[in-house]
Amino acid sequence: MNKNIFEAGIKSSFFIAAVSSILIVLFIILFLFKEGYVSFENIGIINFLFGKEWIPTGYPPRFGALPLIVGTLLVTAGAAAISIPLGIGSAIFTSEIASYRVKRFLKPMIELLSGIPSVVYGFFGLIVLTDWIRIVFNRPTGESWLAGSILLGIMALPTIVTVVEDSISSVPKEYREASLALGANKWQTIKEVILPASLSGITAAIILGIGRAIGETMAVMMVTGNSAIIPSPITNIFSPIRTITGTLGIEMGEVGVGSIHYHALFGLAVILFVIVLSINMISHLLIKKNICIRNIMLNKNIKNTIHVILFVFILWILVSFFGIYGIIVFVIGVFYHLFGYKISAKIKQRAAFIIISLSVIVVLFVLCVILYYIVFNGMRAISWEFLTQPLKDAGRAGGIYPAIIGTLYLVGGAIFVAMPLGVGASIYLSEYTKKSRIKSIIKAGIDSLNGTPSIVFGLFGFAFFVLYLKIGISLIAGQLILAFLILPTIIKTSEEALKNVPQTIREASLALGATKWQTIRKSVLPSAIPGVITGVILGMGRAAGETAPIMFTATVFSQRYIPSSIFQPVMALPYHLFVLATSIPGGTKNAYGTALVLLIIVMLLYGVATLIREHYRKKIRW
Amino acid sequence: MKNIIIDVKKLNLWYENNHVLKDISIEIRENRVTTLIGPSGCGKSTLLRTFNRMNDIIDGCKIEGNVIYEEKNIYNKSINVVELRRKIGMVFQKPNPFPKSIYENVAYGPRIHGIRSKDELDKIVERSLKRAALWNEVKDRLNESAMEISGGQQQRVCIARALAVEPKVLLMDEPASALDPIATAKIENLINDLKKQYTVIIVTHNMQQAARVGDYTGFMYLGKLIEFGKTKHIFENPEKELTKKYITGSFG
Numbered sequence: 001m002n003k004n005i006f007e008a009g010i011k012s013s014f015f016i017a018a019v020s021s022i023l024i025v026l027f028i029i030l031f032l033f034k035e036g037y038v039s040f041e042n043i044g045i046i047n048f049l050f051g052k053e054w055i056p057t058g059y060p061p062r063f064g065a066l067p068l069i070v071g072t073l074l075v076t077a078g079a080a081a082i083s084i085p086l087g088i089g090s091a092i093f094t095s096e097i098a099s100y101r102v103k104r105f106l107k108p109m110i111e112l113l114s115g116i117p118s119v120v121y122g123f124f125g126l127i128v129l130t131d132w133i134r135i136v137f138n139r140p141t142g143e144s145w146l147a148g149s150i151l152l153g154i155m156a157l158p159t160i161v162t163v164v165e166d167s168i169s170s171v172p173k174e175y176r177e178a179s180l181a182l183g184a185n186k187w188q189t190i191k192e193v194i195l196p197a198s199l200s201g202i203t204a205a206i207i208l209g210i211g212r213a214i215g216e217t218m219a220v221m222m223v224t225g226n227s228a229i230i231p232s233p234i235t236n237i238f239s240p241i242r243t244i245t246g247t248l249g250i251e252m253g254e255v256g257v258g259s260i261h262y263h264a265l266f267g268l269a270v271i272l273f274v275i276v277l278s279i280n281m282i283s284h285l286l287i288k289k290n291i292c293i294r295n296i297m298l299n300k301n302i303k304n305t306i307h308v309i310l311f312v313f314i315l316w317i318l319v320s321f322f323g324i325y326g327i328i329v330f331v332i333g334v335f336y337h338l339f340g341y342k343i344s345a346k347i348k349q350r351a352a353f354i355i356i357s358l359s360v361i362v363v364l365f366v367l368c369v370i371l372y373y374i375v376f377n378g379m380r381a382i383s384w385e386f387l388t389q390p391l392k393d394a395g396r397a398g399g400i401y402p403a404i405i406g407t408l409y410l411v412g413g414a415i416f417v418a419m420p421l422g423v424g425a426s427i428y429l430s431e432y433t434k435k436s437r438i439k440s441i442i443k444a445g446i447d448s449l450n451g452t453p454s455i456v457f458g459l460f461g462f463a464f465f466v467l468y469l470k471i472g473i474s475l476i477a478g479q480l481i482l483a484f485l486i487l488p489t490i491i492k493t494s495e496e497a498l499k500n501v502p503q504t505i506r507e508a509s510l511a512l513g514a515t516k517w518q519t520i521r522k523s524v525l526p527s528a529i530p531g532v533i534t535g536v537i538l539g540m541g542r543a544a545g546e547t548a549p550i551m552f553t554a555t556v557f558s559q560r561y562i563p564s565s566i567f568q569p570v571m572a573l574p575y576h577l578f579v580l581a582t583s584i585p586g587g588t589k590n591a592y593g594t595a596l597v598l599l600i601i602v603m604l605l606y607g608v609a610t611l612i613r614e615h616y617r618k619k620i621r622w
Numbered sequence: 623m624k625n626i627i628i629d630v631k632k633l634n635l636w637y638e639n640n641h642v643l644k645d646i647s648i649e650i651r652e653n654r655v656t657t658l659i660g661p662s663g664c665g666k667s668t669l670l671r672t673f674n675r676m677n678d679i680i681d682g683c684k685i686e687g688n689v690i691y692e693e694k695n696i697y698n699k700s701i702n703v704v705e706l707r708r709k710i711g712m713v714f715q716k717p718n719p720f721p722k723s724i725y726e727n728v729a730y731g732p733r734i735h736g737i738r739s740k741d742e743l744d745k746i747v748e749r750s751l752k753r754a755a756l757w758n759e760v761k762d763r764l765n766e767s768a769m770e771i772s773g774g775q776q777q778r779v780c781i782a783r784a785l786a787v788e789p790k791v792l793l794m795d796e797p798a799s800a801l802d803p804i805a806t807a808k809i810e811n812l813i814n815d816l817k818k819q820y821t822v823i824i825v826t827h828n829m830q831q832a833a834r835v836g837d838y839t840g841f842m843y844l845g846k847l848i849e850f851g852k853t854k855h856i857f858e859n860p861e862k863e864l865t866k867k868y869i870t871g872s873f874g
Binding site: 174176177178182183192197300341345 | 681
């Protein structure tokens, strides 16, 4: 009897852990809508969505979100144009062309790209990329739509590469064999069989990548110039631009609570949230309804219509963005389409492989350039004093000791909250539920939390913890927000690890008369521990690099001492880097140092996670 | 006596350090059905895959010896593998149609090899499906997905797909093992028809099948070709003790 109560108690505590993540999502959504609704009511939804001017401090203030929405879409479209070809090319290279050894080298490189914190990207963009654009294209400033798109394109790359690669790898090897046995060469097999078979995965990858780009804040904010204007003409990629996320990042900190401006920012967050959420939902549908797209593509009429639309669109893009060069490319394309069959399969294969290899080379080059700038310049700033002393002269001199400690405090606190919740939720999901409505609701909640842009977390934390609960800007607010942010990462990796434990292990234990909890604790968890730890460390890496969620909730730029209570504000490396890079003239040297320290911390965490994963992957073979 | 179309001489094959095929010599006769039998892991599928160099795509595979086809060793450096596979087609154990329509599956090969005219493709598709004894069953739904027809029909789509590139030789790796008895019977009938125009080599687990469809049969064991001869001879009057034991079911 006692045993039963104990078991039930265990089960319900895991249930609570699992449900808490939906509650958090629900709460964030409710809060956003409640605060945002006021702005729709005051400004009028049409005026808000389609108003052409965003001047919140004018007389009278104007809140037209159109330039911001257009800015968001344009920056994202540009990012997609860069990251989709590079991402798909790199994925084809790693999964189909590269030898095993090259693949083992490339994969960590691309993962490295996803580990670089967004504020470090932003810093690189601000110091290096915008300068290049200014010089190469001979413009007054490089802070532009183009800069934002390039940076976001790089950031979306790892997502696209990983998902496309997964879906290419899941194409059965029988298809490859069948095609090769018919006398097709490797490229014909890739183009005619493998890519069409992984079409849904590729589509999902593109959408996920776009979702990642839309929600990004820090990098965009630092390089786009942030003028709330619609580029004129619309194809002027050198025009400065402002995104929704950028607006939230810039204006949230200095807004009066309860003002229309405050509510309008929440209105923007609602728009952003809706866009990102619908994007994620579409990608989930696409992954599930694999066959569905295939059948649509089988229909000749639909296929032809899609081709015509694409044709016109590409023509427009080529001509309006690249002028005479675009027309040349287009003419070559038409010629190829008409007479391409005369080129031998062997030459086509060679050309295709050259292009694909080039895309990998570009990606590696970008990675090397970023690392080179950060590491080389960072090394010169780092000294013993830099690591152990508080800052002097507004960060131009002195060290970053309080920021390092602050980041560790934030990460530690976030893990302290997120680990029990996340691991508990994953145990509930994998051990205590079968397919059911509750499970799918919980999973949907986790997915939405995962897709929520980090600036929305920041906004929520600021409005709820700092203002509504009156905790003020404090360590605890930052820790809690970061905990929410990394919860989905931890749940997903741990659940994956638990699922990989074979069912026979559970059955063997249960058949010996062990209770469910005994089985989990003694047999299942020990085998899943490496996976769970990996998830926790990945979460720590993410928490250490995030800026947007903590910049209104937890951090201050300058503080001589380490906080003595969780209700005091802290310094943190990402925020410190952001302020040094954007607001402190002459702070560049120490900004490089800060970026390098931050990068090292994040990379160490990811490195440890990878080592654990690889070590146990070799050791445990079911 | 029919012409020899493929002549294997002293063929040895290794996967890494694993010696899979040992000193195999075998003569395959034109327009006849040759079956390869033997217990699992004896190397019969590997041998089959050496005929169109499908082993090339496996890492760590090393081959010595000659496989003579059209007076040339197909492992010679000057041989164009793509061209070779076009002449020596293959049907796999599990039906593996592409996730495309039935029509697109059959037209895949000809398209790859440069045929663009719609009329010509239509003709090839019809002819190939007829040869694969599938035309009547699918002629009204050529644009439906090949993934949604039955396993036996899928396998015949795969056969039609292989025939569409007009090979000389058709390699079949246990083509009926994943099918039910009725579908199997259809495939076996088909094989009997095919030998009028093609040379067929079949790997099979099923000894009755080998006896039913084969003109020649080779028995393999532990990477060696133990005995090879007319099917009737192998099944009724084997020379080697090992073959006899296997045929009568004493092991394997």
